[in-house]
Amino acid sequence: MRLLVDIGNTRTKYTFEQQGVLSMIQSERNEAINEKWLTSLTESVESIVIASVSEAYIIDVFISYAQQHNIELDIIKSESKRFGVTSSYQQPTTLGIDRWLTLLATNILYPDQNVLIVDAGTATTIDLLNNKGMHLGGWILPGIDILFNSLLSNTSQVLATQEHQGNISFGKSTSDGVNNACWAATLGFIEQGIKQASKEVSLDNVLLTGGNAEKVAALLNTQHRIINELVFIGMQRF
Template structure:
């Protein structure tokens, strides 16, 4: 039995997981990862924090047979990540990029090398879970929305500011708008400035998803499944459910789509 160590280095969070070869990326059980964790990506810049992370992982799990990763945090973050385990120098690190090939899938992106590796990884992860026309929404620092056909074609997508970036932008670039705080009463049209900001930013995110559904239908790629992932996924899902929008029965929050996609790609490249 083999063990695989996988990293998803995002702009805000670094997530890691390890999984045994007895499992498959298409599995949907709740306990998918044998080991997993998450830290702030900026922790990689600190030698002390890198040492703590490396020590924790190396003492938590057996020596892996392969390591793979996706990184959108820049070349320095990649260098810092790959310096974590000098005792495992005989293990080859494999990096998934936006132009990495995956059997049965291709993208219409004009330059696939410019496609974010996190987006491509999440698309691969969604493909492992469903062969239907899918919308992949990764609601993190940025919110990305991608259309994947049942034929394995990635038709493209959108990138927009995530919820926190929207809130921070309003605070930073207006004279009288505060940094809004979400509360349980935030539903529908706001009757206070705080509610108006929270509700407006939610509406922008949900409205983009609805527009993507409409546009995909016009393209003869009617969406049958929406995969929602990222740090703001549960918040968006809660708002969607409370307002009974988008056909909630076809939406599923699936944590770790990027990790799942990197894992699936790794299995074809070892």
């Protein structure tokens, strides 16, 4: 059995893979990741696969634990080319590993298709993969929480309480005005991404993933598919 670990900016998601089947995705706060936590998870684990966009000290916890318990450890990095997918970045290692893994997953799920991938998490990212496995680039926008908090932290008289339901109606209070604008900005970003992608390719699919995927999906009129485990499907290829 393998433990697949996606270390994000604030939380770590993980799942177990056995004979190609993924268990339910779970998550933990990054500050709770320690040897005791790992011990509770790894009784039958033979290897650990890690993808991380967070600070190095969390990876160090896994490295130390794996060495002490003779568990195979694989830390995935973004590359210029792998499994038939080619990165558009001149410096491929600077492409976020979560974005790279969604590209690898999409290429195996939808071969020979032009697909736009929307990952709505801490950041909202868009990536376009063509039907030849070429990454045609993408966009990065601050996620809903960052949009909301950045406005409040840079103004003195905008007082708002964050709501976590997607809504793009015009607000009739400052809180609603700020919250709904964050969702509207995110939705507009995605819709413009779909338009731009359609100028470059004949778009076959739009995939949504990430913590806010279902809330975004409820607002999006374009046909789409939600695949919450997209990053982990990419990790399965290693």
